[in-house]
Amino acid sequence: MERETKLTDSxxxxxxxxxxxxxxxxxxxxxxxxxxxxxxxxxxxxxRTEIAVDLVxxxxxxxxxxxxxGVAIAKVRKADELKxx
Amino acid sequence: xxxxxxxxxxxxxxxxxxxxxAKTDPQRHYKLMEVCGGHTHTIYRHGIKDxxxxxxxLVHGPGCPVCVLxxxxxxxxxxxxxxxxxxxxxxxxxxRVPGSKGNLLEVKAEGADIRMVYSPxxxxxxxxxxxxxxxxxxxxxxxxxxxxxxxxxxxxKKEGLGNFSVFCNHVTxxxxxxxxxxxPDLRLDAFIGPGHVSTVIGCRPYEFMPEDYGKPCVVAGFExxxxxxxxxxxxxxxxxxxxxxxxxxxxxxxxxxxxxxxKSMAEVFExxxxxxxxxxxxxxxxxxxxxxxxxxxxxxLRYSVPGVRVADPKACQCGEVLKGVLKPWECKxxxxxxxxxxxxxxxxVSSEGACAAYYNFGRKSFEKVEVGTRx
Numbered sequence: 001m002e003r004e005t006k007l008t009d010s011x012x013x014x015x016x017x018x019x020x021x022x023x024x025x026x027x028x029x030x031x032x033x034x035x036x037x038x039x040x041x042x043x044x045x046x047x048r049t050e051i052a053v054d055l056v057x058x059x060x061x062x063x064x065x066x067x068x069x070g071v072a073i074a075k076v077r078k079a080d081e082l083k084x085x
Numbered sequence: 086x087x088x089x090x091x092x093x094x095x096x097x098x099x100x101x102x103x104x105x106x107a108k109t110d111p112q113r114h115y116k117l118m119e120v121c122g123g124h125t126h127t128i129y130r131h132g133i134k135d136x137x138x139x140x141x142x143l144v145h146g147p148g149c150p151v152c153v154l155x156x157x158x159x160x161x162x163x164x165x166x167x168x169x170x171x172x173x174x175x176x177x178x179x180x181r182v183p184g185s186k187g188n189l190l191e192v193k194a195e196g197a198d199i200r201m202v203y204s205p206x207x208x209x210x211x212x213x214x215x216x217x218x219x220x221x222x223x224x225x226x227x228x229x230x231x232x233x234x235x236x237x238x239x240x241x242k243k244e245g246l247g248n249f250s251v252f253c254n255h256v257t258x259x260x261x262x263x264x265x266x267x268x269p270d271l272r273l274d275a276f277i278g279p280g281h282v283s284t285v286i287g288c289r290p291y292e293f294m295p296e297d298y299g300k301p302c303v304v305a306g307f308e309x310x311x312x313x314x315x316x317x318x319x320x321x322x323x324x325x326x327x328x329x330x331x332x333x334x335x336x337x338x339x340x341x342x343x344x345x346x347x348k349s350m351a352e353v354f355e356x357x358x359x360x361x362x363x364x365x366x367x368x369x370x371x372x373x374x375x376x377x378x379x380x381x382x383x384x385x386l387r388y389s390v391p392g393v394r395v396a397d398p399k400a401c402q403c404g405e406v407l408k409g410v411l412k413p414w415e416c417k418x419x420x421x422x423x424x425x426x427x428x429x430x431x432x433x434v435s436s437e438g439a440c441a442a443y444y445n446f447g448r449k450s451f452e453k454v455e456v457g458t459r460x
Contacts, residue, residue, distance in 0.1 A: 026123075026229070026280075026281045026307075052236055054345070054349075055236060055343060055345045055346045055349060056343070056345070057345070066281065066337060068229045068230050068232075068233060068281065069205060069226070069229075069233035069234075070204020070205070070233060071204065071206070071232055071236055073229065073233075073284055073285055073346055074281075074285075074337055074338075074339075074343060076336065077336055077337065
């Protein structure tokens with residue numbers, strides 16, 4: 001079954017193509033749900049992880065965030081345009 | 086694929102390439118530096134160089150945090166990791182970066198408790214789960230990852246976690262670029278600015294490039310068309326005699342940066358008076374250390390480290406490649422003694438390193454340049 005996500009065609013995912021030497025790769029993730037200062041986020045491949053969203057608060061489910069090292073550092077203003085780390 | 090096609094569309098790429106060619110003076114040689122290692126990766130992976138006129142040379146900059154880390158700081162990390170009470174947390178391939186007497190992977194094989202994490206927040210969780218152990222996070226990175234370390238330390242302080250500390254190696258992007266511009270080794274015409282660093286610091290910090298040095302800068306995204314468009318924007322500036330900072334990556338980079346992230350960093354970090362960069366020597370105010378308010382979490386104060394300056398192996402020419410003086414394949418040990426499987430220098434470890442990127446994606450097209458014939 002096809003997932004409904006804005007990131008279906010995204011190039012960079014949590015388990016693909018990130019530079020794990022320093023985690024210095026921007027990965028676009030879509031917010032699934034929010035719990036305090038963290039948000040459960042999903043990448044284009046369906047991998048899910050918790051991301052700290054303090055630095056881009058407030059966030060809403062469905063928004064797309066640029067994350068570095070487990071922390072969101074920016075919101076993607078036009079979600080569908082960001083496809084790469 | 087709809088949106089990927091838009092940023093990788095071959096027809097549009099050829100159209101932009103044609104426009105770049107039209108703006109290129111055949112009598113002139115252009116040196117454009119891509120500051121960020123992520124851009125280096127994209128250039129090699131997608132063969133951007135092949136679309137550009139011969140007159141345009143792309144010079145790889147110092148924007149890969151692992152690559153610029155001097156060997157002495159790796160040794161310092163290993164010294165902390167070897168302590169029996171310590172759980173040492175670091176990002177994955179950092180374990181393969183060679184120190185003077187081996188790497189963290191070898192120390193782990195000998196019994197040290199070294200754990201790979203994807204985020205400093207993972208290290209904080211390990212500290213919570215192991216209250217009887219000391220957890221040290223080996224922090225590296227530019228302004229992209231510094232906010233994650235800052236946020237982690239703020240949470241650690243709020244929770245009062247006494248068994249967590251950070252060995253801080255965060256660096257900043259502007260001072261090394263300024264050092265390069267001051268260097269007599271290199272004559273650069275313009276800069277492709279780092280996209281994701283700029284989401285944090287914004288575009289204003291690059292204004293010294295046009296104002297003090299007369300060099301244009303375009304902050305760029307990481308897709309192939311992002312880079313081509315950025316190169317075109319630079320060529321237009323050079324052609325029209327303009328010199329300014331432009332933002333190609335406006336879909337994600339705000340001109341002012343991320344103020345919350347900057348505030349968090351300002352609370353947790355302060356500038357070091359100087360810091361050593363691999364191949365570039367000591368650069369003033371180019372790195373971060375923990376502020377006095379967070380001194381209790383500073384691993385450098387908590388543990389004694391050798392703190393010795395270690396020279397790179399003689400055969401290793403990472404420094405020259407980092408400064409853009411040599412191309413990766415011009416290094417004496419590129420692809421022979423130094424490969425991604427057995428790296429001699431840091432540029433071959435990181436996927437953002439120029440040598441690893443070139444080894445993996447660019448080897449078919451490289452031209453051997455004889456010593457003394459390079460322009």
